[in-house]
Amino acid sequence: METKNTLIKNITVISPVNNNITNNVQIKKGTSILIENDRIAEISSNISENAIDKVINGNGKIAIPGLINTHTHVPMNLFRGLADDLELDSWLNDHIWPMEANLNGEFTYIGALHGILEMIKTGTTTFNDMYFYLNDIAKAVEESGVRGVLSYGMIDFFDDEKRKTELKESTKTVKEFNGKYDRIKINYGPHSIYTCSKELLIETRALANKYNTGIHIHMSETKKEIDDVYEAQGKHPFEYLEEIGFLGEDVLAAHCVWLNNKEIAIIKENNVKISHNPCSNMKLASGIAPIDKLTENNICVSLGTDGASSNNNLDLFEEMKFASLLQKVNTFNPEVLPAGKILEMATIDAAKALGMENEIGSIEEGKKADIILLDTSNVNLTPTVNSLISHIVYSGNGYNVDTTICNGEILMEDKEVKTLNEQEIIKKTNETVKLMKEA
Ligand SMILES: C[C@H]1O[C@@H](n2cnc3c(N)ncnc32)[C@H](O)[C@@H]1O
Numbered sequence: 001m002e003t004k005n006t007l008i009k010n011i012t013v014i015s016p017v018n019n020n021i022t023n024n025v026q027i028k029k030g031t032s033i034l035i036e037n038d039r040i041a042e043i044s045s046n047i048s049e050n051a052i053d054k055v056i057n058g059n060g061k062i063a064i065p066g067l068i069n070t071h072t073h074v075p076m077n078l079f080r081g082l083a084d085d086l087e088l089d090s091w092l093n094d095h096i097w098p099m100e101a102n103l104n105g106e107f108t109y110i111g112a113l114h115g116i117l118e119m120i121k122t123g124t125t126t127f128n129d130m131y132f133y134l135n136d137i138a139k140a141v142e143e144s145g146v147r148g149v150l151s152y153g154m155i156d157f158f159d160d161e162k163r164k165t166e167l168k169e170s171t172k173t174v175k176e177f178n179g180k181y182d183r184i185k186i187n188y189g190p191h192s193i194y195t196c197s198k199e200l201l202i203e204t205r206a207l208a209n210k211y212n213t214g215i216h217i218h219m220s221e222t223k224k225e226i227d228d229v230y231e232a233q234g235k236h237p238f239e240y241l242e243e244i245g246f247l248g249e250d251v252l253a254a255h256c257v258w259l260n261n262k263e264i265a266i267i268k269e270n271n272v273k274i275s276h277n278p279c280s281n282m283k284l285a286s287g288i289a290p291i292d293k294l295t296e297n298n299i300c301v302s303l304g305t306d307g308a309s310s311n312n313n314l315d316l317f318e319e320m321k322f323a324s325l326l327q328k329v330n331t332f333n334p335e336v337l338p339a340g341k342i343l344e345m346a347t348i349d350a351a352k353a354l355g356m357e358n359e360i361g362s363i364e365e366g367k368k369a370d371i372i373l374l375d376t377s378n379v380n381l382t383p384t385v386n387s388l389i390s391h392i393v394y395s396g397n398g399y400n401v402d403t404t405i406c407n408g409e410i411l412m413e414d415k416e417v418k419t420l421n422e423q424e425i426i427k428k429t430n431e432t433v434k435l436m437k438e439a
């Protein structure tokens with residue numbers, strides 16, 4: 001294959017440097033990034049412009065790693081603004097699940113494109129999703145150029161037959177996609193303890209081992225869930241999962257709002273990874289996750305938006321700010337989760353949460369070229385002589401991103417999305433939701 005080069009010239013690079021034990025955000029000014037095909041070939045201040053296919057002028061811009069959203073349901077962009085101001089139980093049972101029953105592959109595809117479009121525009125290059133109609137979501141990932149870690153959301157409601165069909169559907173997708181697509185990875189996605197039988201969870205663990213995949217699950221999101229699980233199992237959620245041998249370093253648990261100290265110890269012991277979703281947790285009034293305690297214990301915490309129907313957007317910059325502010329006010333300690341740590345959570349820690357830290361999550365030579373550029377001429381990213389990391393986390397937002405690169409491909413340049421037809425997707429989404437509501 002012929003090499004395709006892109007040079008980002010004279011830019012400020014802000015990135016964690018992954019030394020495997022601790023991360024450390026570093027700032028390099030006036031440097032250049034050479035991308036060869038899908039990877040970062042060189043970062044230095046004297047790269048020749050000779051024989052370069054594409055040069056991006058980085059003057060006045062900041063390069064940071066493409067953000068990684070570790071808990072999404074991207075097709076739920078269709079349901080944005082449809083079921084607001086509810087708590088989780090009623091939101092799911094009375095509103096979301098009945099609407100999802102009317103979905104089909106085509107609607108899901110349109111919703112996925114809409115969600116991915118929003119992510120490209122706001123600087124997310126990798127997302128970890130749980131939903132249905134995975135072939136259609138995978139098609140949207142392929143076409144758009146982002147990186148997708150997808151899991152089919154298994155729900156058996158403690159029914160034997162349903163368990164078998166759910167596991168079969170998941171394994172079919174795992175076999176169909178894994179190892180065949182550079183930007184798509186399939187994991188197992190048992191929805192939660194309150195929707196999945198013990199047998200399903202145990203079989204999921206065995207299958208994840210067999211096919212070498214990760215596991216994505218909702219955990220301990222509401223107080224009601226904890227009470228219900230305790231009544232059914234006589235245990236707290238993580239104690240239950242440990243007892244049935246479900247836990248491991250390949251488990252990514254979304255939410256984890258309601259944890260006791262024993263469960264935090266179990267999480268640490270089993271090296272379970274966390275996806276913290278502060279906006280969704282606040283909007284559904286679920287509670288405040290003990291992120292200060294988790295990070296104090298060196299547990300890997302990443303950030304997720306959850307679906308657009310409980311957030312209500314996919315802008316990970318907002319998630320970064322809320323994650324920090326929520327812990328500060330909850331602990332009355334302004335030093336908790338400073339901007340540098342938050343940026344790590346949205347990049348290198350998220351890569352670790354997905355077991356992809358050797359490939360993505362930082363701007364370093366040899367890694368995949370997943371890079372976003374922010375323009376410091378935006379009023380909210382100045383004064384530039386002050387802390388740029390602070391600006392990114394506390395005052396920036398996704399629409400400060402002007403260029404999004406994933407796997408070496410430019411998905412958006414100067415705010416123009418290249419791989420998708422933005423206006424067409426918005427139009428189709430509006431039409432689709434209108435159709436769904438009329439049906
Ligand atoms: C994969 C399944 O997860 C559901 N889903 C979306 N958001 C949440 C949440 N915060 N908690 C639990 N389930 C959720 C989707 O609506 C879909 O039914």
Ligand SMILES: [Zn+2]
Nearest residue numbers: 218254306307
């Ligand atoms: Zn969710």
